[in-house]
Amino acid sequence: xxxxxxxxxxTLERLYRSxxxxxxxxxxxxxxxxxSLIAEFVKGKPAxxxxxxxxxxxxxxxxxxxxxxxxxxxxxPVASDTAAPVFANFEEAFTHVFTLAQQQRIVLVIxxxxxxxxxxxxxxxxxxxxxxxxxxxxxxxxxxxxxxMSFMEHQVLGYKSxxxxxxxxxxxxxxxxxxxASLLLSGSxxxxxxxxxxxxxxxxxxxxxxxxxxxxxxNLATNVLQPDCFLFGEPDSFLQQxxxxxxxxxxxxxxxxxxxxxxxxxxxxxxxxxxxAAGYLKGLEELGIVRLEKPVVDANRKxxxxxxxxxLFRFWYRFVPRYLTPIQAGRAEEVAHxxxxxxxxxxxxxxxxxxxxxxxxxxxxxx
Numbered sequence: 001x002x003x004x005x006x007x008x009x010x011t012l013e014r015l016y017r018s019x020x021x022x023x024x025x026x027x028x029x030x031x032x033x034x035x036s037l038i039a040e041f042v043k044g045k046p047a048x049x050x051x052x053x054x055x056x057x058x059x060x061x062x063x064x065x066x067x068x069x070x071x072x073x074x075x076x077p078v079a080s081d082t083a084a085p086v087f088a089n090f091e092e093a094f095t096h097v098f099t100l101a102q103q104q105r106i107v108l109v110i111x112x113x114x115x116x117x118x119x120x121x122x123x124x125x126x127x128x129x130x131x132x133x134x135x136x137x138x139x140x141x142x143x144x145x146x147x148x149m150s151f152m153e154h155q156v157l158g159y160k161s162x163x164x165x166x167x168x169x170x171x172x173x174x175x176x177x178x179x180x181a182s183l184l185l186s187g188s189x190x191x192x193x194x195x196x197x198x199x200x201x202x203x204x205x206x207x208x209x210x211x212x213x214x215x216x217x218x219n220l221a222t223n224v225l226q227p228d229c230f231l232f233g234e235p236d237s238f239l240q241q242x243x244x245x246x247x248x249x250x251x252x253x254x255x256x257x258x259x260x261x262x263x264x265x266x267x268x269x270x271x272x273x274x275x276x277a278a279g280y281l282k283g284l285e286e287l288g289i290v291r292l293e294k295p296v297v298d299a300n301r302k303x304x305x306x307x308x309x310x311x312l313f314r315f316w317y318r319f320v321p322r323y324l325t326p327i328q329a330g331r332a333e334e335v336a337h338x339x340x341x342x343x344x345x346x347x348x349x350x351x352x353x354x355x356x357x358x359x360x361x362x363x364x365x366x367x
Contacts, residue, residue: 015141023144025167026038032175038111046105047106052112057090109143180202192216198348200224201311227328232320253290263277263306
């Protein structure tokens with residue numbers, strides 16, 4: 001079920017109506033809903049939807065060639081079993097699409113663009129060259145989408161990128177706020193919505209793990225604390241996919257979850273040099289896992305603190321290491337009832353404060 005993202009869709013539709021060349025860049029952390037947003041936008045539009053793979057340039061070129069061959073100008077989706085002729089190279093493939101778009105508005109989506117650029121380092125330069133040559137006479141609507149935050153911000157949007165200055169909009173897809181989360185959890189009580197938001201955060205796929213037919217404790221036991229369930233393994237899986245030294249990032253996150261907030265204290269608790277810890281914290285900030293809190297009216301740098309910004313990470317690191325032995329022994333239900341009865345109200349206190357802030361911000365924009 002697709003909900004929310006009204007502002008992002010409105011931006012894409014406004015650019016589409018211009019009928020001139022456009023290159024919006026859509027990025028955000030993994031599982032935040034970028035692909036769902038783009039899929040909703042391209043419904044009924046002539047679109048080439050190409051998902052790059054973490055593979056070789058040859059395999060990506062074959063997949064792109066197939067996606068181009070599957071294009072239907074009336075906007076109807078198609079999936080062909082017939083292998084398409086493969087273009088000689090990416091420049092030839094993209095040139096073909098730019099040429100097609102001289103006659104009709106066409107959307108070309110390159111999902112997970114970092115994978116494509118890493119498989120062939122010339123791709124960004126090729127696109128830059130073709131954009132500069134064809135942007136005045138092509139109606140192509142080119143969407144570059146990616147989950148690698150650092151790559152998209154530095155290698156696509158950054159001033160050292162060949163594509164710098166070519167983007168016509170950038171959309172950083174953020175996790176849902178409580179209002180959007182409530183749409184996805186429609187039918188649940190307000191208390192359960194706030195509590196589950198406090199446990200799972202604003203990532204749509206995380207929120208969708210909630211089963212309204214179960215109690216909160218049952219949801220915890222089944223959908224968070226079972227070792228084989230999706231959310232139990234997600235923090236570790238996320239770090240494995242996003243960072244090169246997950247063990248060190250894990251130590252930094254654990255230090256913050258245990259109450260350390262200053263850089264020096266985090267480094268000491270994690271057993272990492274201060275300069276290295278600063279780099280790990282910067283990476284976690286870019287991923288949206290950690291944020292630096294600064295007092296509004298006090299400039300004292302000693303009062304700034306790092307806190308966990310992602311609710312699932314905050315919950316997981318608060319409770320799972322503490323109860324890992326009984327969880328692995330098959331006592332997830334017992335642990336879930338203990339957390340729900342003794343700890344959850346205290347844990348969700350800061351979440352409720354954030355929900356109130358979100359409500360005030362949203363209310364201030366209403367008539």
